[in-house]
Amino acid sequence: MKDILSREIQEYINANLNTDLHSLLLKKSPFPEVMMQQLVQQIKGKKVALKKFPFLLKDNIVFPPNLNLEQASSQATAEFKAGNFEGKKFLDLTSGFGIDAYFLSQKFEEVTLVEQNTELLEIVKHNWTVLNRNANFINENLENFLAKNQDKFDLIYLDPARRDEHKNKKFLLEDLSPNLLEIQDQLFNFSNEVLIKLSPLIDISYLISVLNHIVEIQIIAVKNEVKELLVFLKKNQNGENKLITCTNLESDEPSFSFQYHWEKEAVSEYSEPLQYLYIPNNAVLKSGGFNSISEHFNLKKLHPNTHFYTSDDLRTDFPGRILRIEIIESKAVKKGEKYNIISKNYPLTPDEIKKKYKIKDGGEHYLIFTQSLKSKIILRSV
Ligand SMILES: C[S@@+](CC[C@H](N)C(=O)[O-])C[C@H]1O[C@@H](n2cnc3c(N)ncnc32)[C@H](O)[C@@H]1O
Structure with a gap:
């Protein structure tokens, strides 16, 4: 470990942060006391640290093999x-x-x-x-x-x-x-x-x-x-x-807490889409607190099989995405338009939807294909 701490080697590591590591591995180490593999391990570690643990971007920090990173x-x-x-x-x-x-x-x-x-x-x-x-x-x-x-x-x-x-x-x-x-x-x-x-x-x-x-x-x-x-x-x-x-x-979403045993007793009410649509973040989806979140924020659910919620009052403290929406007819979806497409509890996948309506990915607005208790619906963010 001591060898890689020398100034020349530390400089070599810093100078090669953007070098392709596969081709570097095929070269001979410029330092007789250290193998190329060890140098590459340090370069790799520093690259990981840039994103994952920036507090370690200091001289003389030593990085372990990939698995430990x-x-x-x-x-x-x-x-x-x-x-x-x-x-x-x-x-x-x-x-x-x-x-x-x-x-x-x-x-x-x-x-x-x-x-x-x-x-x-x-x-x-x-x-x-x-x-x-x-x-x-x-x-x-x-x-x-x-x-x-x-x-x-x-x-x-x-x-x-x-x-x-x-x-x-x-x-x-x-x-x-x-x-x-x-x-x-x-x-x-x-x-x-x-x-x-x-x-x-x-x-x-x-x-x-x-x-x-x-x-x-x-x-x-x-x-x-x-x-x-x-x-x-x-x-x-x-x-x-x-x-x-x-x-x-x-x-900037706030945390959300609920008591595990209350979830079974909490009840979701259902509604056709109102002014706002709420899509919980993935932490909430993992938690399974689907009724708790409905009760806590006083939101109605669109359907038992999808975790989409709706209300007429805006709840800005909801932990997830909030969209102001309108219900549209399928003929209102115009060829060539760009949308972020979400399909849940709907017979077509986003790719199939893109093909059918000849629309593209992207843009500022969302198109949500889903179901309410009554029927299949298309929602557009406004
Ligand atoms: C997932 S890593 C921990 C990562 C650490 N929390 C971090 O942020 O760097 C788990 C570590 O536990 C060690 N470990 C697993 N079983 C062990 C045991 N029975 N006794 C001591 N260490 C153990 C492994 O060698 C491994 O380094």
Whole structure:
């Protein structure tokens, strides 16, 4: 690791940020002490950091292999998580590249990072020195660490890795390392609060059925792409109340929260399209709070099978897209016009619609093809 920190090599890395990495790999390294593969790894890391963790764009920061870059959280989601937590002692049992830990631990006095991958932990240790941050770095399997540990912590954080990245079957907690089902009760011997990051592919009702002590599940999207589920557990909290919070970062949409068990009791009323159409963001869609959102914002639904809502009063605080709309006849769709086309619960796909009406993608307005309780409808944003 020391070799790549020399000034010449750091300059070479910075000078090649826009070079094609495949062709670079075919060349011989200009530095006898470092292989081209290592140089390319650093260039790749810096390129990823530009978008994913810009706080690491400093001289002498070392980047790990691709898999660890991919597994690491983004700065945006890590900073968001950090907002809510403070205390004396913080423990991250699956430190990885340490992005979450770096932000989550900012308001803690003592930080402990556990990571089984020796090279990765060495890199994190080095980077944290460059960043002027202290921690206890423990290179161990977390199960062994917990078996010996005598300390108590104010917050334990886990971001388990998938055992097999290519598994397509139903996503279960048993597919993760560590297996949370095996260690969940043990964790409360060491802390009253546990925060777990999980893939958005995991089903929320399944999580609630297998994890104990859940107080809140946060669904975090960035620019409407759902990135992670955050599960917050508190010792001795086994009541019915579990808050679901949906957040779309890097948008101006407000967060939306509802009680999981209220969703079953909440009722959506239906209506033909009114002045405004509301399309929930993907975090809300992932949450399944379809009746809760209808009740909370006093909106009517168009149809049981589509999550389109409508009202005559404008609700600007709705977490999603809001369009002022009119219902149009199909003959009002003119050949050659440009629209953003949405088709939900309608027999034709957007491509089929484009072909049939000879219209193009784009422009400022939306055309929405869907159904109300009465009939198929076409809505146009105005
Ligand atoms: C998804 S990554 C964590 C990424 C991290 N949150 C970040 O933002 O950089 C998971 C890490 O947990 C580590 N890990 C998985 N199972 C472990 C275990 N049983 N003991 C210790 N570390 C483990 C893996 O080596 C991997 O580096």
